[in-house]
Amino acid sequence: MIDLNFNPRIDEEKASKIMEEIKADPMGGWVELPAKTTEEDLQKIHEIADKIKENSEVLVCIGIGGSYLGHRAIIEALRPKSGVEVIYAGNSLSQREQDYIWEQIGDRDFSINVISKSGTTLEPAKAFEFFKAKLAERYGVAEAARRVYATTDAEKGLLHDEAVRDGYTRLTVPDNIGGRYSVLTPVGLLPMAVAGVDIDALISGAKETMENPEHAVKYGFMRYVLGSKGYDTEVFASFEPCTMYFNEWIKQLFGESEGKNHQGVFPASVVYSTDLHSLGQFMQDGRRNLWETIINYPTDELNAKVVKAVLTAHVTGRIPVLKLDVPSFDEKGFGELIYFFEMACATSAKLFGVNPFDQPGVEAYKNELKKLMAEE
Ligand code: PA5
Numbered sequence: 001m002i003d004l005n006f007n008p009r010i011d012e013e014k015a016s017k018i019m020e021e022i023k024a025d026p027m028g029g030w031v032e033l034p035a036k037t038t039e040e041d042l043q044k045i046h047e048i049a050d051k052i053k054e055n056s057e058v059l060v061c062i063g064i065g066g067s068y069l070g071h072r073a074i075i076e077a078l079r080p081k082s083g084v085e086v087i088y089a090g091n092s093l094s095q096r097e098q099d100y101i102w103e104q105i106g107d108r109d110f111s112i113n114v115i116s117k118s119g120t121t122l123e124p125a126k127a128f129e130f131f132k133a134k135l136a137e138r139y140g141v142a143e144a145a146r147r148v149y150a151t152t153d154a155e156k157g158l159l160h161d162e163a164v165r166d167g168y169t170r171l172t173v174p175d176n177i178g179g180r181y182s183v184l185t186p187v188g189l190l191p192m193a194v195a196g197v198d199i200d201a202l203i204s205g206a207k208e209t210m211e212n213p214e215h216a217v218k219y220g221f222m223r224y225v226l227g228s229k230g231y232d233t234e235v236f237a238s239f240e241p242c243t244m245y246f247n248e249w250i251k252q253l254f255g256e257s258e259g260k261n262h263q264g265v266f267p268a269s270v271v272y273s274t275d276l277h278s279l280g281q282f283m284q285d286g287r288r289n290l291w292e293t294i295i296n297y298p299t300d301e302l303n304a305k306v307v308k309a310v311l312t313a314h315v316t317g318r319i320p321v322l323k324l325d326v327p328s329f330d331e332k333g334f335g336e337l338i339y340f341f342e343m344a345c346a347t348s349a350k351l352f353g354v355n356p357f358d359q360p361g362v363e364a365y366k367n368e369l370k371k372l373m374a375e376e
Pocket of ligand 1: 124256
């Protein structure tokens with residue numbers, strides 16, 4: 001269980017009402033997902049992963065936002081070694097980046113996992129076009145199609161239609177689970193299994209928090225209280241460089257879930273002790289509009305002393321410091337943490353009076369880009 005260094009008194013009635021609302025929401029499919037994921041579901045993922053591992057040295061995972069950050073976070077943190085390298089594409093529109101990714105693949109055998117719930121997002125669509133062409137050049141059209149794994153809607157969307165037409169292996173993003181809550185669906189499970197992450201243990205960790213969500217809910221309430229008192233920025237601090245992408249996943253989860261109707265807390269992150277030598281000054285002594293949430297992973301003795309020193313120094317510097325103690329640095333611990341943040345995020349978004357599961361603000365940039373592209 002994720003332990004807390006704080007214990008706010010919360011309105012229990014309100015908390016259970018919010019939890020009921022989240023569960024009943026049409027996009028609340030993630031709430032019971034860990035318990036509903038069966039051995040057969042996981043076996044299916046393992047079989048597809050084995051097929052990829054048999055003929056590929058690289059898996060190019062194409063996706064953005066919730067179709068990207070979760071599996072990258074866990075793979076980067078746990079550094080599993082299955083012999084297949086997962087390389088990420090389609091999370092920007094930079095040609096420079098794309099050329100670099102192609103260079104990294106080099107002569108190695110590769111397959112593609114294209115992940116897009118809507119099947120229409122521009123960044124992954126463009127990257128898929130590029131890498132699909134490379135795949136066909138290298139293997140011929142028929143074998144290229146056998147090397148494409150499409151994770152998308154079960155029934156609709158451009159990617160779905162293409163996958164059916166060209167006979168790609170298909171995996172489904174459940175209808176009732178949005179992108180940033182989808183890491184424990186095939187969206188994240190396939191790339192993680194290919195990389196060598198123990199996905200069964202990850203799900204069992206998530207199930208543990210699902211069965212004991214009290215701390216997640218308390219932390220959600222605490223965020224709302226601090227946010228309402230004028231602390232408008234939350235800085236997630238970890239002391240393990242390999243968890244940088246986990247911080248990115250958390251920021252996307254909170255940013256897209258809460259930042260609506262001019263509400264929410266701005267999610268930022270640091271990795272110590274690296275950032276003690278850059279942002280440390282601001283944290284200690286800058287504008288007091290922020291609080292810090294330390295994600296305390298089990299670590300070595302010296303690094304643990306850094307955690308203690310930072311906590312004391314920052315409390316003295318008048319920063320509210322919340323500490324979350326993660327029980328283990330492995331799949332089970334990260335499974336617990338994933339569900340913890342999902343539940344906390346949905347809870348605090350509800351308290352802020354916004355819908356945790358939509359992202360209307362993302363459309364504004366997309367529309368502007370469409371206009372510019374139409375001008376060409
Ligand atoms: O959390 C979300 O819903 C978003 O971040 C999406 O995951 C992201 O925009 C990608 O969408 P899609 O999977 O439809 O390509």
